[in-house]
Amino acid sequence: MTTTLITGANKGLGFETARRLVAAGHDVYIGSRDPEAGRRAAARLGAKAVQIDVTDDESVAEAAKTVEAEGGLDVLVNNAGIEGRTGDNGVVGAADLTAEAMRPLLEVNVLGVVRVTHAFLPLLRHSDHPVVVNLSSGLASMARITTEGTPAHAYTGVAYPASKTAVNMITVQYAKAFPEMRINAVEPGFTATDLNGNTGIQTVEQGAEVIVGMACVGPDGPTGGYFDVDDRLPW
Numbered sequence: 483m484t485t486t487l488i489t490g491a492n493k494g495l496g497f498e499t500a501r502r503l504v505a506a507g508h509d510v511y512i513g514s515r516d517p518e519a520g521r522r523a524a525a526r527l528g529a530k531a532v533q534i535d536v537t538d539d540e541s542v543a544e545a546a547k548t549v550e551a552e553g554g555l556d557v558l559v560n561n562a563g564i565e566g567r568t569g570d571n572g573v574v575g576a577a578d579l580t581a582e583a584m585r586p587l588l589e590v591n592v593l594g595v596v597r598v599t600h601a602f603l604p605l606l607r608h609s610d611h612p613v614v615v616n617l618s619s620g621l622a623s624m625a626r627i628t629t630e631g632t633p634a635h636a637y638t639g640v641a642y643p644a645s646k647t648a649v650n651m652i653t654v655q656y657a658k659a660f661p662e663m664r665i666n667a668v669e670p671g672f673t674a675t676d677l678n679g680n681t682g683i684q685t686v687e688q689g690a691e692v693i694v695g696m697a698c699v700g701p702d703g704p705t706g707g708y709f710d711v712d713d714r715l716p717w
């Protein structure tokens with residue numbers, strides 16, 4: 483059986499991805515920083531729960547120890563993320579951004595991916611068919627964000643797209659380093675979740691489609707790519 487860990491899976495796209503992968507026969511760990519929220523989500527789906535705060539070395543190391551002791555890992559979905567919206571659901575533009583305001587986004591979205599991937603690498607290397615899915619964003623695309631007239635170009639926030647462009651680079655470099663693994667970045671599309679105050683125009687069912695697809699990619703499937711549900715995206 484394929485064993486899968488999804489970080490930040492107590493709600494939103496992570497939860498929907500977990501629901502679909504349980505239905506597809508995966509043995510799924512709901513990763514959540516709040517243990518109670520994780521247990522509740524796992525109970526709803528018939529999944530397992532593991533506490534994991536992606537900003538905390540000790541929590542991540544403990545989670546890796548637990549998953550290893552219970553049999554190992556085949557698929558890692560680095561889903562936990564934050565956008566850093568303001569109280570009125572706005573984004574922080576270049577005029578107002580401070581290093582302090584950007585730090586948590588880098589800690590969760592970028593260093594979180596590295597911290598978790600590093601901790602679970604030994605487990606993935608034991609798998610016959612290791613897969614990593616990194617949650618990127620359409621806003622990570624330099625090509626899109628510099629193309630006038632597109633929704634990406636109209637987005638004025640700085641920290642979130644910068645963090646997701648870093649996720650794309652991390653994806654490419656890890657994929658080169660571990661050619662035996664399938665490691666891809668995915669853009670779920672603008673999806674109604676707490677991340678954006680539920681302003682997204684897609685459902686989580688639609689958003690999870692590409693995440694589930696890449697979590698189930700075969701050994702001959704792509705690696706080092708950046709995809710939405712339809713196709714490869716321009717970097």
Ligand SMILES: NC(=O)c1ccc[n+]([C@@H]2O[C@H](COP(=O)([O-])OP(=O)(O)OC[C@H]3O[C@@H](n4cnc5c(N)ncnc54)[C@H](OP(=O)(O)O)[C@@H]3O)[C@@H](O)[C@H]2O)c1
Nearest residue numbers: 490494495515535536561562563617619672673675676677
């Ligand atoms: N929604 C979109 O339109 C969209 C578009 C492109 C990409 N994405 C990406 O998709 C991923 C999932 O986002 P979502 O829209 O489903 O948002 P969401 O509903 O807000 O879920 C985010 C999840 O990440 C968790 N999380 C935050 N900080 C964490 C930490 N330090 N350690 C562990 N977990 C943490 C949250 O846990 P708590 O419940 O404890 O806060 C929650 O479970 C993110 O990486 C996001 O950037 C989303």
